[in-house]
Amino acid sequence: MKPKHVLAALLLSCGSVHVLAAPAPVSEAAGSKSSLDARLAQLESLMQSRNIMQAEMQQQIIVLQDEVSQLRGITEEQSYKLEKVLQRQRELYQEIENRVSRVPEQATSPVANVTVTPDTAISSNLSENEAYDRAVALIMKDKRYDAAIPEFEAFLKKFPNSVYEPNAHYWLGQLLSIKNDDQQAVGHFKRVVDNYADSNKRPDAMLKLGNLYEKLGQLDAAKQILTKLVQQYPSTTAAKMAADRLAKL
Template sequence: MKLNKVLFGMILSVSTSCVLAAEPAPVVDISQHSSSNSSSKSISERIESLEQKMDARNKAQVNVQRQLDDLQNELNELRGVTELHTHQLSQVLERQRELYQELDRRVSQALTTPAPVATPTYNASNVNDVVYSSDVPENEAYDRAVNLVLKERRYEEAIPEFKAFNLKFPNSAYAANAHYWLGQLLFNKNDLTAAKTEFEIVYNQFQDSPKRSDSILKLSIVEEKLNNMTRAKNLLKELIAKYPTSSAAKLAKPRLANLP
């Protein structure tokens, strides 16, 4: 009986030891904790780096936008200057066009009236009657000659003015026009030989002038009046062929059809 108690006590002691040996002691993973802190720190640094990059990008976009605004302002200023110059040029061209139309209208009216008695052509002394100072620019000289015709209607005085202009400014930008209008004035006086000379100058020396087509038409009319019918026809044919869309060509077609 006593022996059984001793055996039971030994078995109980062994069982308790086995149970205690089976339960492991709690362990803390230091490496895993350190890795978690490192990962959290890395994400924070990345976020901070991205924020810095975004700030730099926003600043760059602001600078680019400011430069674009400056360029747009400069472009608007240039457009304004261009529009102003275009308007001024249009005014100058319109003034010249009105002058030419008015003179053409008056010449056309003169052609419908009986021709006056032929008068002698102007010689060098007529030209010398007009005195030009050395500081008179060619624009003022040309305008003065034109105004004698359009504004003051002093046609006789306009002839020596145009002659003097052509002598003083032979290479002027207005040279072709001046010779043409001089030819018109001489034609109205029935001074056909002198008028022919002026129209021939425009025809031969100013190939690119806008007045060349008109000069060809007037030259053909002069040739017709001088009974040079062959050349009159050839000039009209040349005019129609070279300047088919010009107003002079439109007038030339019926004239050519009516020539014998």
């Protein structure tokens, strides 16, 4: 082979080796790295957003827990105050009941027929609460039981739809029964029993009504109302007293 030809062959052989061993283009490697960095940046951004959302939700939960705690405290305080008011009302009724019950049955003496003076009439400028408190005060504080009767009657006329209406009828029945005006007393107790199913005075009115029926000789009516009392209000003191009366009838 001629020297020229040998040299050409060697040059071609070296050139082909360099072509085969050439690395990948720089642009492809740079593109892959850029894509990976972008994905990592995206994941980091998502993680940061997630962490921020979790922190915000945790803060909201803490705020809601504080609000619930405050509301629970307010509810418990209001429940306590309501229970104290109801307890005081029960004590007031019991005190009135005890005082009225201690009045002798001879209350039909001439004192019982005293003419009512103008100062016992309900003043036209008294509110519903003031008028009712005034009538109750005549029983509990002043012990003017006879004066309390027209006071309650005037109250019922002036405030026919009062929330105190069943109580006023009950106390009228109680006061009239002390005066041995049994028929009138029956009427008032019966109003409470028949018309005010939700009144807390209804069990006591049923007991008083049964006692009056017995006193008037209406034993069947007495047994019927006392039995109903025991059935409808079994856990009350009035029901226990009614059971004792039934056992003796």
